[in-house]
Amino acid sequence: MSKPIALITGATAGIGASFAELLAKKGHDLVIVARDLERLNQNAGKWKESFGVEVEVLVADLSRDEDVRRVELRLQNTSRPVEVLVNNAGFGMKKSFLASDLSDEIALLDVLVTAPMRLMHAILPSMKARNSGVIINVSSIAGWIASGTYSAAKSYLTVLTESLHTEIAGSNVKILALAPGYTRTEFHQRGNMNMSGLPNRLWLTSEKVVEDAWKAALGGKVICVPGRQYQVISKLARYAPRPLVRKLGMNIRLRGRRK
Secondary structure: OOOOEEEEEOOOOHHHHHHHHHHHHOOOEEEEEEOOHHHHHHHHHHHHHHHOOOEEEEEOOOOOHHHHHHHHHHHOOOOOOEEEEEEOOOOOOOOOOOOOOHHHHHHHHHHHHHHHHHHHHHHHHHHHHHOOEEEEEEOOHHHHOOOHHHHHHHHHHHHHHHHHHHHOOOOOEEEEEEOOOOEOOOHHHHOOOOOOOOOHHHOEOHHHHHHHHHHHHHOOOOEEOOOHHHHHHHHHHHHOOHHHHHHHHHHHHHHHHOO
């Protein structure tokens, strides 16, 4: 009997790699997607050896239309259907909106907004037709504050997930927005962000984040906020007066640029 297949974007490190490892442990073959072929191959070899699963490597830059199209075609392959889609790929920017390059702003939207929307659009019809499947969109608690294009992009992803969750209600297809807080990954290093002043109690591990997300997704939840500290913060961000939330978002942006 063939194993279910999970496709994970941004699978070279951090949350994406942790999702791939968790799903491999649970008996899923993998399709791992990222830009770095060398690291993809390293991870593929490790997971094949450790868990006895098949790992398909798909090199793609999700800011490029033609690369997203190749991932869409893989998702639409009904001979080897993908049962789990994890939209995880993403990046942040240190510069403020007024100082950033327009090309970088567009690339961020392409990766964080357009690509996940296209990939869900590609796979949801087949998931609905066979009445099974799981989609996890890696959003962020930043989606509830006002902190540049990144926050706006994550807000889009969370709201679209909520909408689709309602649209497929009554089916066995699960869709979840994962909204973590600060997680120990390569994300902040790649964005050249200074996080040295952040207290240890605010850091999450990618392993715990994905464990919570998988449990929540299978339980039919629509949003998962890992960590008690971030559950409190997310409620404040959602229900506090907006002027206060906007000020919080600006303070976070300024802290990240001090490097």
